[in-house]
Structure formats: structure tokens, C-alpha cells
Amino acid sequence: MAAAVHAAQAGHAVSVFEASRTLGGRARAVAAQRADGSPLVLDNGQHILIGAYAECLRLMRAVGVTPDSALLRLPLALVFPDGSGLALPDAPPPWDALAGIARARGWSLRERAALLARAARWRLAGFRCAPGTSVADLCAGLPQRLVDEFIAPLCVSALNTPVQDSCGQVFLRVLHDSLFAGRGGSHLLLPRTDLGALFPEPAAQWLQQRGHAVHRGQRVQALARDEAGWRVDGCAFDAVLLATSSTESARLVAEAAVPAPQRPALQTWAAGAQALRFGAIATVYAELPGARTPLLPRPMLALRARAQRPAQFVFDRALLGGPAGLLAFVVSAFEGERAALERDVLAQAAEDLALPGLRAVQTVVEKRATFACTPALARPPRVIAPGLQACGDYVAGPYPATLEGAVLHGAAAAQDLGQSSL
Numbered sequence: 001m002a003a004a005v006h007a008a009q010a011g012h013a014v015s016v017f018e019a020s021r022t023l024g025g026r027a028r029a030v031a032a033q034r035a036d037g038s039p040l041v042l043d044n045g046q047h048i049l050i051g052a053y054a055e056c057l058r059l060m061r062a063v064g065v066t067p068d069s070a071l072l073r074l075p076l077a078l079v080f081p082d083g084s085g086l087a088l089p090d091a092p093p094p095w096d097a098l099a100g101i102a103r104a105r106g107w108s109l110r111e112r113a114a115l116l117a118r119a120a121r122w123r124l125a126g127f128r129c130a131p132g133t134s135v136a137d138l139c140a141g142l143p144q145r146l147v148d149e150f151i152a153p154l155c156v157s158a159l160n161t162p163v164q165d166s167c168g169q170v171f172l173r174v175l176h177d178s179l180f181a182g183r184g185g186s187h188l189l190l191p192r193t194d195l196g197a198l199f200p201e202p203a204a205q206w207l208q209q210r211g212h213a214v215h216r217g218q219r220v221q222a223l224a225r226d227e228a229g230w231r232v233d234g235c236a237f238d239a240v241l242l243a244t245s246s247t248e249s250a251r252l253v254a255e256a257a258v259p260a261p262q263r264p265a266l267q268t269w270a271a272g273a274q275a276l277r278f279g280a281i282a283t284v285y286a287e288l289p290g291a292r293t294p295l296l297p298r299p300m301l302a303l304r305a306r307a308q309r310p311a312q313f314v315f316d317r318a319l320l321g322g323p324a325g326l327l328a329f330v331v332s333a334f335e336g337e338r339a340a341l342e343r344d345v346l347a348q349a350a351e352d353l354a355l356p357g358l359r360a361v362q363t364v365v366e367k368r369a370t371f372a373c374t375p376a377l378a379r380p381p382r383v384i385a386p387g388l389q390a391c392g393d394y395v396a397g398p399y400p401a402t403l404e405g406a407v408l409h410g411a412a413a414a415q416d417l418g419q420s421s422l
Contacts, residue, residue, distance in 0.1 A: 001203040002059055002410030003241045003391050004212070009062070012417060014212040016204070017232065019219035022196065023204055025245075026369060027403060029196035032362045034323070035289055043195045044364050045283045046315050046328040048157075048300075050076075051187035052178045053404040055411060060199055063206040070198055071189040072320060076100070076178075078153050078302045081352050085302060086150055092183040094123075111143045115150065118142060127176040132375045133168035135159075153302050156312055156332040159373040159400040160279045167375045173398045190299055192321040223388070224257035230387055239387040241413045245368065246273040246380070246394045253384060262385055269390075272380040276394060281369035282334040284311070284345045286358040291325025294318040295355060303329075309348040310334070310341065327358070338363055370401030382409060389413040 001023065004014045022028050027047055032040045049056055049071065057067050075096070077087040084106030088096045101115050118139070129138060135155050139147055152163050158174045159166045178186045191198050204214045223240065224231040230240045242249040254270035288295060296316035305312045311329040318324040329345045342360045350356040371379075371394045379396040382389050391413040392406055399405035 001200045001243075002055075002407035003243050003414050004207055004214075004410075005059060005062060005203050006411045006414030007241070007417060008207055008210060008212055010414060010417065012414075014207060015232075015235075015237070016207065016212070016214045017218050017220050018214070018216050019244075019248075021217045023200035023214075023216070024196050025200075026366055027195045027198075028200070029194040030362070030364060032285070034287060034361060035359055040323070040326075040361070041194045042285055042328075042362060042364070043191075043283075045281050045366055045369065046313075046330050047191065047195060047403065049189035049191075049403060050178055050185065051189060052181060052185035053189070053402075055407045056199070056404050059203070059407055063199065063202040065197075065199060065202050067189070070191065070193050072192055072299060073184075074188045074190065074299065076186040076188055077298065077300070078150060079298060080106075080149070080302050080304060082106075084149075088186060090184075090187075093180045093185065094119075096183075096186065097179045106149075107145065108143075111146055114142055115146050122172060122175070123180065127172040127180075129168045129172060131169070134375050135163040135166040135168050135171045138168045138171065139163065148304070149302070153312055158402070160281060160332045160370040161373045161400075162333055165372065165374055167373050167377060167400075169375075170373050170398065170400050174400065188300065190315070190320055220252065222255065222257070223252050225259065225262065225385070225388075239417055240389075241410075242384075242388070242390045243392060243410060243413075246276050246371065246390075246392065247368070249390045249392070250274045253388075253390075256388075258385070266385060269380055269384050272378065273390070273394070276377075276379070277372040277374075278368040279332075279370055279372050280334040280365055280367045282331040282338075282341055282363065282365045284329040284331070284342055284363045285317075285361040286327050286329065286346060286349065287323075287361050288325040288327075288355060288358055291318075293324055295325060295327060296353070301353075303348065303352055305331075308344045309351070310336075311345050311348055314349075314353070326361070327355075334365065338365060341365075373400045382413060383416070389416065 004016050008014045030042045032042045034040050075088045075090045079085040086104045088100035155163050229238045250270040250273035253266050294316050299319040300315050303311050310331045313330045315328040317326040349358050382395045391409040393401040
């Protein structure tokens, strides 16, 4: 939808083909039911944005969404149920991070000094590191509490990859752009509405009101190239932007009917896209029947994940415009079975939050939620062939699999269309 809006703004005639009936891809609304049978609109996972997502916020405004109403803005806080952890003040960088680290509850003076010294070292190095460096390598020598309560939560939430396997350079880029790039960049932006209403549905309405086509429930089967341009299931277009998952893009590119000289390049691109590995993210929605008030002191709390207690974060949906008593537990880099996950999360809620009466409402497991953001990962380029580009969070770029990364690539692809129509 980001690519479509940008292309339309540039004066192109746009046709969107969406395989699902629901817009949004991996950031979409999901219909559910509460224990009493009443309808409930959830999301396919509890997503958050941050203040540094400038392109996401710009696009939302462009299609008529008011971010100040749709999103709850809070200074970054990684606070645990016992009140320990890091909470940044609303101040310009780097003073917000420095003050937050200096005042972190539950950390010793030595631990706080160690993190400040390491952050200063990263900044002096220009937030760059050697290729092949993992996040664990970056943090070697730091006290274990800092790794467990600061580095690991940030890393798994941003990269969906454990610290020992995560790309150090991408992690440093995320730190730079969120904590040190501009005031408010580290703020948490928590959706107050379902993800469909946050951007994709307003974007579709914006496009249709301007005469562009949005086809739902229509999976593209084949691409073909001829002298006139590209054909999508037999329909002629001047250019094609593959704003799909890497696996779906790889299928279309590998099977595309193109002149013989172009086939090797397309096969190489498809092989690179197919080689990406993925990690799952699970969200367990649970409710406390009969609750009339929020269950948590904050909209979001960090949790200490451990064996058979897998959730890293919990969100109180009542503090985000949802019904009282509804919580969302997030498990990044998830591996396991759904039934065991629900059992373990409910046990974790009883132990960590003193909420033994929670019942699971719905569990959503996105098995291919993000690509595994490993060191020195070779990601496929955005440009595939003349008139054919891929845009999504997985194409080559400095960011992990985030909403902002996806929309930035969508914008770049649309800007490269030149004067042709789409």
C-alpha cells in the first residue's frame, strides 16, 4: 500500500492485487470472539511503531489518518512488573538515553557505567562494526543483567533474532536511528486501533477515491515480459512492483515468462530470495473474565523470558482503547507448539503478573513473520529487471524486518518508476 500510494502521488495509474480479502499482510486486523461470544477485533500480532518511523507517519497523514489519535506516544520504557528496568525521560538525544541509563532501577552503579561506556564507544565508532559481527559480539564483556534486561529485549523486538545470531550492524543502525537521531525517535507508538484501520484500509479508500483499482482476494498467478512491457495474468502494465512476501515474489520471478537473455538474472534473484530464513512471532491474547479496569500499570511491560515462560512483552489492550481485562503477550523468535505456548504464557502471567485467572482468547502465530537478521546476510536487491522491482522489508537495506523498512522500500520503488504508468 505504501508503494501504491507513492506511485499514485507521482501521477501513475495504479492497480493493486491483494491475494487476501484483508489488507495489511503481516500487519492486519483479525476477527475474534471473547469468552462470552461477543465479537472482538484483534491483530495478527501486537505491533508497535517508534517515533523514528517518519515515513510510516507521513504516509498515515497522507491518507487521512491522524497519528496523534491513532497511536499512543510514550517515551521508551523497558520496565518489568517489579518496577525495575529502564525508562527514558522525554528529552532530546543523547540526554534521554544517558539520563534513562543513569537512573535505571535495579541496576548497580557498575552496570550503568558499563552500558554508558559501551554506548559511548559505539557512538565514537559511528555506529559501525566489522562485517560478520553479531550482537553478542558487540556486547561481549557487558554485565549479564544488561544483556538480559536491555540488549536482548531490544534485539528480539527489533530483529526477531536472538542476540547470538543477530546482525550487529543492523542492531547498531536501529540504536542510532531510534536513540540518537532526533528528539522523539525512541518513543514507543502503540496502536489505539486495529492495524487495518491504522493504514492499509484508509490507503485503499484514498486510492479508490482517486480512481485507482484495489483488487482483493486476487492472487497473481503469472508474470510475463514482452516488447510492450509486463503482463500480470495477461493484463498489460508498464511496470510491476512485487510488494509481497519474499517467497511469493521468488515464485513469480522464477516462473516469469521472459526472453532467454533475461532468465539468468531473474533466476539468480529468485534463488537469493528463496534462500532467506525466517523466524516466527506469536501473540497470545488472554482475558480476565469480569474485569472492569486495566490489569497493568502501564500499556506495555517487559517480561523476563525463561524456560517454559516464553513471553518477552505484555500489552494491556484496555489502555490502548480495547476492552478491560484483555492482554496481549508477545513471543518473538518463537519455536514450539501452540497448545504448549498458551499453557506456558498463562503460567507466566500467574507467576509474573499475579493474574492466575486469565483465559486464552486467541493465539496468532506468524510462522514467517520476519527474515532471520543474521550477520553479513545477503538480501536480494530491490531492482530485479527493467520495469520489475521488489519492495518489502526483506530487500537489501539497513533495517531489519520492520514496518518502516517495508514502507521505505515501497517509496523507493515507486520513485524509480520514472515517467511510465503503473
